[in-house]
Amino acid sequence: MRKNNFTGFAFASPWIIGFLVFTLYPLGASLYYGFTDFNVFQSPNFVGLDNYNELMKDDLFWKSVRNTLYLTVISTPLNLLFSLLTAMLLNSRIRGLSVYRTVYYIPTIIPLAATSLLWMWIMNAQFGLLNAFLGWLGLPQPNWLADPALSKLSLILMGLWSVGNIIIIFLASLQEVPQSLYESASIDGAGMLRKFTNITVPWISPIILFQLIMQIINNLQYFTQAYFVVSSTNLNQGASGGPENSLLVYAMYLYHNAFQYFKMGKASAMAWILFVMAGIITWVIFKSSKKWVTYGGGD
Amino acid sequence: MMGILAAMVLAFTVTACGSGNDKATESSASASASQPASSSASESASPAKEKTTVSFWYLWGGPEGENVEKLIAEFNASQELYEVKGLSVPDVQKVVVGISSGDGPDITDNFSNNTASYAKKGMLEPLDEYIAKSNYDVSDFVPAALEGGKYQGKQYALPINVNFNLMFYNKKLFADAGIVDPPKTSDELLADAVKLTKVNANKTLEVLGFPDFPLIYYTTGMSMAFGGNFISDDDKTLTPDNPGTLEAIKLMQSYRNQFGVDNITKFNSSAKYLDATDPFIQGKQAIRIDGPWFGNTVKNVLKKDLDYGIAPLPGPAGHPELAGGGEVSSSTFFIPSNAKNKDGAWAFMSWLMSKENMTKFNVMFANLPARTSVYSDPSLQTIPDFQLFAEGAKSPNLKSFPVFDGQTEYGKIINDEFELAVNGKQSAEDAVKHMKDKSANLLK
Numbered sequence: 112m113r114k115n116n117f118t119g120f121a122f123a124s125p126w127i128i129g130f131l132v133f134t135l136y137p138l139g140a141s142l143y144y145g146f147t148d149f150n151v152f153q154s155p156n157f158v159g160l161d162n163y164n165e166l167m168k169d170d171l172f173w174k175s176v177r178n179t180l181y182l183t184v185i186s187t188p189l190n191l192l193f194s195l196l197t198a199m200l201l202n203s204r205i206r207g208l209s210v211y212r213t214v215y216y217i218p219t220i221i222p223l224a225a226t227s228l229l230w231m232w233i234m235n236a237q238f239g240l241l242n243a244f245l246g247w248l249g250l251p252q253p254n255w256l257a258d259p260a261l262s263k264l265s266l267i268l269m270g271l272w273s274v275g276n277i278i279i280i281f282l283a284s285l286q287e288v289p290q291s292l293y294e295s296a297s298i299d300g301a302g303m304l305r306k307f308t309n310i311t312v313p314w315i316s317p318i319i320l321f322q323l324i325m326q327i328i329n330n331l332q333y334f335t336q337a338y339f340v341v342s343s344t345n346l347n348q349g350a351s352g353g354p355e356n357s358l359l360v361y362a363m364y365l366y367h368n369a370f371q372y373f374k375m376g377k378a379s380a381m382a383w384i385l386f387v388m389a390g391i392i393t394w395v396i397f398k399s400s401k402k403w404v405t406y407g408g409g410d
Numbered sequence: 411m412m413g414i415l416a417a418m419v420l421a422f423t424v425t426a427c428g429s430g431n432d433k434a435t436e437s438s439a440s441a442s443a444s445q446p447a448s449s450s451a452s453e454s455a456s457p458a459k460e461k462t463t464v465s466f467w468y469l470w471g472g473p474e475g476e477n478v479e480k481l482i483a484e485f486n487a488s489q490e491l492y493e494v495k496g497l498s499v500p501d502v503q504k505v506v507v508g509i510s511s512g513d514g515p516d517i518t519d520n521f522s523n524n525t526a527s528y529a530k531k532g533m534l535e536p537l538d539e540y541i542a543k544s545n546y547d548v549s550d551f552v553p554a555a556l557e558g559g560k561y562q563g564k565q566y567a568l569p570i571n572v573n574f575n576l577m578f579y580n581k582k583l584f585a586d587a588g589i590v591d592p593p594k595t596s597d598e599l600l601a602d603a604v605k606l607t608k609v610n611a612n613k614t615l616e617v618l619g620f621p622d623f624p625l626i627y628y629t630t631g632m633s634m635a636f637g638g639n640f641i642s643d644d645d646k647t648l649t650p651d652n653p654g655t656l657e658a659i660k661l662m663q664s665y666r667n668q669f670g671v672d673n674i675t676k677f678n679s680s681a682k683y684l685d686a687t688d689p690f691i692q693g694k695q696a697i698r699i700d701g702p703w704f705g706n707t708v709k710n711v712l713k714k715d716l717d718y719g720i721a722p723l724p725g726p727a728g729h730p731e732l733a734g735g736g737e738v739s740s741s742t743f744f745i746p747s748n749a750k751n752k753d754g755a756w757a758f759m760s761w762l763m764s765k766e767n768m769t770k771f772n773v774m775f776a777n778l779p780a781r782t783s784v785y786s787d788p789s790l791q792t793i794p795d796f797q798l799f800a801e802g803a804k805s806p807n808l809k810s811f812p813v814f815d816g817q818t819e820y821g822k823i824i825n826d827e828f829e830l831a832v833n834g835k836q837s838a839e840d841a842v843k844h845m846k847d848k849s850a851n852l853l854k
Contacts, residue, residue, distance in 0.1 A: 150533060
């Protein structure tokens with residue numbers, strides 16, 4: 112029996128070693144570095160809670176928190192709603208359905224860098240497609256990516272384009288909803304909306320919960336698109352946060368601290384604050400989910 | 411658990427040996443015999459000493475990287491002690507992480523504005539001893555550029571070029587607006603810029619008259635051209651609230667107020683720097699602040715026929731003694747303090763920084779060499795506008811951004827507050843006050 116255990120561990124050892132060396136150790140190390148003054152090059156110097164105190168007084172830290180919350184609060188429900196509606200359209204019986212499904216998924220395959228560059232051209236204030244169209248309609252032509260009041264909304268619009276992954280999971284779950292439920296609801300005289308709120312939503316609510324949590328975590332870690340927009344519209348690639356720091360998201364400020372200012376301690380502290388916040392938010396959602404998520408076959 | 415693992419590893423080795431047994435014994439035999447064999451071989455073949463490797467990571471890529479490789483090949487052919495191996499690593503972070511892990515290069519390039527930060531962290535090998543030991547002559551370097559490689563009195567990096575900006579202006583647009591001479595002072599700059607600006611029907615800009623794009627070349631550069639200095643003369647106090655910065659902000663505010671901040675940020679955000687759609691190259695920007703590489707890009711890379719003139723940056727009104735000012739920086743080379751082959755690195759650095767090779771390097775990159783004594787070299791005259799920049803380099807009013815550990819953050823604070831002010835979110839006075847307050851603790 113013991114011998115079997117050893118063999119089992121031996122076979123699992125690639126993962127165990129990988130987890131210990133590449134996940135658990137860095138995690139522990141970053142927790143420790145969060146309490147040190149560490150510049151990557153010299154050995155870390157224990158400073159207690161200094162990094163955390165400094166962050167609380169740091170205007171740019173709070174700016175990055177606000178920017179990230181703005182993105183999360185607006186983008187998460189918008190993405191979920193848009194994806195669910197699209198998934199429902201793609202779940203209906205229309206001609207050329209497989210073509211539509213493919214078309215909606217394609218943007219997800221394109222690398223984020225390419226997506227960002229493409230959208231930066233579309234949203235170009237003077238020569239972009241979007242403003243040319245708005246101008247043709249006689250509407251105002253905003254300065255999408257360079258106006259501090261609009262830059263985050265522009266990124267959210269960009270993000271809506273590549274929600275293929277969310278759509279596909281919703282689509283799969285929609286196909287799981289038994290047709291018999293809809294049929295009996297029809298017999299009882301339920302309309303489209305009633306069927307949606309009383310059958311579809313409860314049935315796929317575990318999937319909505321999963322997508323909600325994933326989206327929130329993704330948005331809290333938002334980095335790539337903002338980084339591309341900032342670094343290609345600004346020659347000062349150093350520590351720029353976009354127009355008036357409006358695109359300085361949390362992960363970007365963390366990156367600046369780590370690799371522009373070489374303040375690894377402060378960056379590690381930021382990473383842990385984010386980790387704990389994401390944990391708390393997830394926990395709260397899980398708690399609330401008992402009220403709105405139905406698991407089939409339950410009581 | 412360890413026992414099982416060990417047994418598995420052993421089993422693998424045994425099976426591996428089973429298939430290639432002969433080879434394995436052969437190689438181990440030759441390994442054990444190699445020591446005496448090679449020493450006897452080198453004795454018989456006399457001075458053919460093994461070249462030691464010098465690892466050189468450079469930030470250039472593409473055609474510029476190929477140029478660097480040409481110079482490396484020349485160095486390797488020139489002597490018998492060292493073999494430089496070049497590697498293009500166009501990401502500063504990677505270089506820093508490489509050095510911090512102890513697996514970094516023996517020599518690499520960087521920028522003068524990082525010298526202090528790196529030196530303070532103990533990343534850089536001081537070069538003074540090497541310079542003294544090999545009696546290396548650095549007397550003809552541009553002083554401000556040499557200064558950019560120093561930290562607390564020690565030389566940690568050597569500059570290969572001098573970067574500073576001059577004012578480029580579109581001669582046709584100037585002639586159309588009836589302007590004969592390029593502006594020499596801040597007042598003239600604003601007056602000319604207004605005349606040169608052309609507005610579309612929807613109020614957006616067709617031609618940008620003011621050197622508003624790229625903003626990054628305006629902020630600290632024009633502050634210094636207007637006589638500002640970002641640190642006190644005794645290097646003890648940061649002075650972002652200097653009169654030059656105030657004047658630079660106010661001047662841009664006046665221009666932007668006249669044509670609308672929105673219209674100008676629209677223009678700027680739509681413009682792409684140094685590609686075929688660059689507004690100056692398209693004839694849609696009348697005045698541009700840019701560096702020695704600009705003419706080369708226009709004429710030799712993009713092959714555009716553009717009639718432009720070059721003049722010193724405008725100075726503050728009423729202070730002719732401050733004319734010709736601006737901000738200087740350099741591309742530098744340094745040896746990491748944990749380099750494995752420091753002597754080899756110095757051999758390569760001193761070779762590259764010699765008059766002859768520094769000239770070659772700068773001809774390839776269309777830059778201004780850090781040694782002024784080579785400025786009459788005929789090969790440099792092929793670089794567009796070379797003499798104008800060589801002349802500009804002599805100005806005593808060129809300054810460098812303060813060299814200290816927190817200078818990246820200092821630069822960020824200045825740029826952020828500057829941007830808020832020229833976007834109409836705060837007054838120039840408030841902007842410099844905020845710069846001063848926020849940077850108060852940086853110079854520890």
